Amino acid sequence: MRPTPLVFKVITVAAFIFLYLPIITLIVMSFNGGRNPYVMEGVSLQWYRELVTDGELIAALEQTLIVATVSSLIAVVVGTALAVGLARTTRSRSLEIVSVVPAVIPDVVQGIGLAAMFTLLAVPLGLTTVIAGHTVFATAFVVSAVRARLATSDPSLEEASRDLGAGTFTTYLRITTPIMAPAIVAGGLLAFTLSLDEYVIASFTSGSTSATLPILVYSRVRFNLTPEINALGTLLIVVSLVALVIGARWIGRRGKVSA
Amino acid sequence: MKAKRTYLSVAAATTVGLAVASCGSSGEDGPTALDPDADLSKQSIVVSNYESYMPEDLPARFSAASGAQVEVAYHASNEEIVAKATAGDSGIDVAFINGVYAQALAAQGLLEPIDPRLVPNLANLYPEANTLPYDPGNKISVPYAWGTTGLCYRSDLTGYDPDSWLDLLEPRPEISGKTTMVSTERWLLLPALKSLGFSNSTQDEDELNQAKEVLLRTKPTLLAYDDATFFQRLVSGEASLVQAYDGWCNYGITDNPDIKYVVPKEGTDLWVDVMVIMKTSENKEAAHAFINYVLDPEIHSWVTENILYKSPNKAAMDMISPELIEQYPNIGTTVEELFEQEPLVDVGDAGPLYTRIALEVSAAD
Amino acid sequence: MPAQKAHWQSRSRRRARAGLLGPGLLLMAVLSIAPLVLVIAYAFMTRGRFGGVVPGFSLDSWARVLEPIYLGVLWNSIVVATITTLLALAIGFPVAFVISRLPPQWRMVALVAVVLPFWTNFLIRTYAWVVLLNDVGPMNKGLAELGVISEPLGLLYSEPAVIIGLLYSYLPLMILPIYASLSSSEREIAEAASDLGARPWRVFRDVYIPLSVPGIILGGIFVFVPSIGNFVIPDLMGGGKSVLLGNVIRDQYLTARDWPFGSVLILVMLAILVALFAAQAVASRRLTGKLTR
Structure with missing residues (x-):
């Protein structure tokens, strides 16, 4: 194997500094003793205390979790069926494109389109409309994940199942779904994480009292800047890391069992 | 007590009946029949305000006092409320917006007329607060806070006391790159219009274009355009001089006593933030009750002490302690002094021109 | 079948x-x-007096796109999104390349390290840059203390700051697809070529680059598309001094309440994206043709 060019190594190191410099800043500043978000004034945990007693923030977190859970669950069910349907029952290229459009179209376009439609139909904006907006792109992501997996899987198992007299839906439930499981989980998790972080579509489709966490964060960053935001960011990273470690362990153990 | 309650619930049932009946004949612009004795404990309202523009526990205290449920929503700009209201039922009952925008909303028939019978505390307002040009007589809005737009600065960083819009528009070299302006269109144009000697609500295209040229020249000297966190920039030392609303300058003064506020000598605006009731509100009695509650002298003076903006409520302002005024001199601005400034009014058809100039300025290199 | x-x-x-x-x-x-x-x-209707639309066919809004101010914003957005994409490629390719050559157990760790910053909130991430680049913030302070600079850099609230923000947000979307294409099985061709004694630069030009083109194209789209429609980063990091297409579109709906014109701008943006996807399709078809030949 040829050695990697030195320039590449230098760029890679620089890139990781670029990726982590703001994160480190964020974490350090979260322990700020003062309320100036840019300048460290002593060390304290006061912003973490504010964070856990911030009712508004906790309410927004709740809304976000509801939206992410509901939309990714719907997306998993509907998206998996759609992906299987696309792979096994039709060869229509346009249906396939329609099914992934929301994953590639800019969020501002989706947000405005939905807001315009809800306005036209006099649908009151609220948590339901945010969920609707998130379900669309979530479904598109599940479709692409499952579709990719199906493209490389062998349809003969399903055929065998049907040859043995199983109905289409039984086959789908008993054979296809388990084959798809890793892709479904991956797609669902992707949809869930994207929804947790989604601001633009939510801002166009949310009602006055259905602020999700990103909406609240945006308003705080623009109107009421305190190191509490840093504390929140730090906590989010820690939670992700913990989830990652647990997830990795789980996959590792599962791998061992099945092997 | 008990008898009264039964009476109230009967009254409430009647109100609901009336409301349903009036829904049937929708399309009329006339005021909904309001019941002064409605049972507020059966009503709930959504109040939309800016972040930290009222005491956090104000809604809860109103609930405790009236029995009505209150949910708080936040909006980031006047435009946001206008956009929501024009789009249909926003779900909002009471909104806090600038009087000029209330005027625009009322012109579209989107606001419920204020029923003075349900807001007896209107009597607490300064008589002058009844004469504001965006809504003479407070027919569709109730004043909540008022003040001026001026210069807020760190005297220790500027090294001198600015007194003119030109201090902002043509900053001295030592503070160049350390100033901010507000980007909301009406207030973006204000300093330029005033420095040229024009009205802050001009509809004259030529005057507006002259103002645009001034703003284009100022742009390279600015740190940023900032509508909401300018006082924090002064506190952190990031900025030395900013265009500010007087109350938000006070926020800065809280953290750093070197921060001062001045109304430029060319004059500025008299802006009024008001409370309005949306036409789509389904609990208009509670909405009126909320507004009336805010106008209570005790409550409104508490509001002023909390948000550090002057209130147009004479009874409330009479209760403000001299210490507060000493710390935040602009809270002590008299009504006479305030009315030396030109009140803002809606610019009607010139609105899109303001929007366009604001875009041209912010998109310029 | x-x-x-x-x-x-x-x-x-x-x-x-x-x-x-x-x-x-x-x-x-x-x-x-x-x-x-x-x-x-x-996009083919007229704006209502107070927002909304008036039904009926009209091309009025289309004429406005050609006004210098909007052409300027459009051009500026394309430039900003293109610079961001090129920078992402210049950084993303080497990173993906280096990661693809790491020992397998380290590859996973490196990939997670690329993605990890993105598990905190998108807005908080952007805001972290606001803190970092601030004139009174840690970077300027640090550089001043080291004697590197005497005046703050004044980086924040400028177009370069917006590009930094966009690059930071979308860099992983460039790294991951390139990594995926580099680590595909065809990679062995490259190894074989270099083992057979081909000069490194030739291996690079004739094997690695073509191999990674699908990833580069995909990554380019992943970076370009969200960059051109973004309005949050220009808001937070541009200090209101830099306006991109996304800001104007948002403002047409929320502030100016000119829905027809906002819709026209959306269609212009979509047209750019469709052209991009078409170009990608053509490019990848040519490429697969070349490889199989």
């Missing part, structure tokens, strides 16, 4: 097809296609 087809008996096949495709396509039709159609329709 024909064997599989035969198994789908026509009735059960139709039922299965409806059951599988139905809900998903309905969802897409109602919540994705219909809003899009609505936006397209609005």
